[in-house]
Amino acid sequence: MRTEVISINPATGEEIARYPALDGPALEKVVAAAYAAFASWRTNGVDRRAQAFRRLADILEARRDALAPLITLEMGKPISAAGAEVDKCARLVRWYADNLAKLLADETPDIGGDGTAAISYLPLGVVLGVMPWNFPLWQVLRAAVPIMCAGNGFLLKHADNVQGSAWALSECFRAAAFPEGLFGIVHADRALVTGLLADRRIVGVTVTAGVAAGASLAAEAGRHIKKSLLELGGSDPFIVLADADLDLAVAAAVEARFQNCGQVCIAAKRIIVAAPIMEAFVARFVEVARGIRYGDPLDPDTWMGPMARVRARSDVHGQVCRSVAMGARLLLGGEIPEGPGAYYPPTVLVDVTRDMPVCAEETFGPVAAIMTAEDAEDAVRIANDSDFGLSASLWTADIEAADRLARRIETGAVFVNGMSASDPRVPIGGVKHSGYGRELSHFGLREFCNVQLRWVRP
Structure with missing residues (x-):
């Protein structure tokens, strides 16, 4: 079992930093914190959630000049493109904050004289996110923001070579006064992370990865009757x-x-x-x-x-x-x-x-x-x-x-x-070996929701 990973600058081949991996007990603490945070976060009204995400957007914009060089050092993206990635993330967060009330509003289908019906989009629990390195901030927030906007918690398993970006994002959520642990980092051995899908507190997994990794995680999720969303690349x-x-x-x-x-x-x-x-x-x-x-x-x-x-x-x-x-x-x-x-x-x-x-x-x-x-x-x-x-x-x-x-x-x-x-205004996702499910827009917001019907008869 690995105890640490070494981050390497792809432009020079030089070591950037070393990051410790979590063992079982440490991983349990992160999961417990996320579930406890979810218990309070789910009761927050939509307006309070939106306010938290507006604060997050402000913080991303304020920290742009620190986040962009980190992306560049860790995965080699040109500094101008790295800055553009941070800007895009802030726009994503702000779009969801500004549209959240409309996107999560109850629907009231007309059922005639049979009474009244309402459909609500309710949170499920804590979702595991397995994310890639090519857009160290955007890929994470593309998945995490709609999931958390819906009232869920989010645990991030980020790629080894962008651990600095993962922890920088965690600091942004903390600075935005999100409940402690609601956005958690689970940098651990693959077997330990996969094992989280057996935990009743974890309700599903969203994966952006290669076909083999995605299929393996989806199979494990299916074994435990958990929802999975896969984006597995394309040609x-x-x-x-x-x-x-x-x-x-x-x-x-x-x-x-x-x-x-x-x-x-x-x-x-x-x-x-x-x-x-x-x-x-x-x-x-x-x-x-x-x-x-x-x-x-x-x-x-x-x-x-x-x-x-x-x-x-x-x-x-x-x-x-x-x-x-x-x-x-x-x-x-x-x-x-x-x-x-x-x-x-x-x-x-x-x-x-x-x-x-x-x-x-x-x-x-x-x-x-x-x-x-x-x-x-x-x-x-x-x-x-x-x-x-x-x-x-x-x-x-x-x-x-x-x-x-x-x-x-x-x-x-x-x-x-x-x-x-x-x-953020339109969905993204694929068919065939590119995966299933959709991220972004209202589709991404509702992927990890309980679509609950309440029917009141006269």
Whole structure:
């Protein structure tokens, strides 16, 4: 059993800090504190909950200049993007605070002369959250805020390499005067964390992770009749039809593929281009990708930093090498640079087919796999030929046709003439191996609620 983890700066390879892991008795104290806090928090009116989250939004904004560098040091995100992540988190928190009363209001369906009926969204208990490192604050708050707004407690099992961000978030909740322990950190051995699902005080688990980890936690939750919500990544198609605005599509495709060094669940991982514009699209895409400034993430002019881990870089490079061996053509990048850190250059592959690793697997790094489609029908076929189904981006001048095509794309979201994005006003989630359930909007708020009916007969 591990007693500590070491946080490594992915830009330099140097040690940042060491964090102790909880043992069984220490973990029990965290769970007990969360459950005790939930018992009082659930009785708070919606207005008092909203006030607490407004304080949290204020604190996130006030601590932006401390939180952003921490994100950069721990996982390599460029400092400008790290600051933008903090800003986005504050907007998320404030949106829920401002809309909470409406989102949790009772519904009163008309049942005619059979009396009156009311439907309420009531809290369930303490929810376990297993979160990834690619957006150390956003991923956590995207899950925790709606769950806690609904009156539940939240226990965070964050990724090993972003423990500093986890504890910084915990301090923000404490500064916002949330009940002590309502937002808890359960950094412990995997077996101990998984074992929490057997605890009657834990009512469910929300997971953003890989397929294997998500399936394992969902199976354990199911064994104990507990709710699970899974977001397990994707291989999102970015479809460019022949009538699309080429300049806009190329600019969006480059950003959608290489932002956060390609380490985004809803990144454009399979770029599917109609044959008549393929040559022009590829030429412009490579030109723009070649101009990406990548390097020191603390430099405000850097757009793409290192990958989060050297091991992750090795995995992505292996996918590239195996795909090239299978016939893909490398047009840009594809070589591990010399020197310290987990840097990997923007990489572009063409002549990609379904069976190649950069297409068949999720590529969680700065690698663009460009595929050719004969027409719109073929593009939809290629897009659906995947085990994943998180989101998609579709580029065309024909908006009516786009709506018809979008309904046939097997993903949880389709963005027409825009890159995939997450926003508190709309749900995010997938189908197939990308998982199930929805986060954000009123859907995320109600995922871990008791939808209670009260029917009063005359």
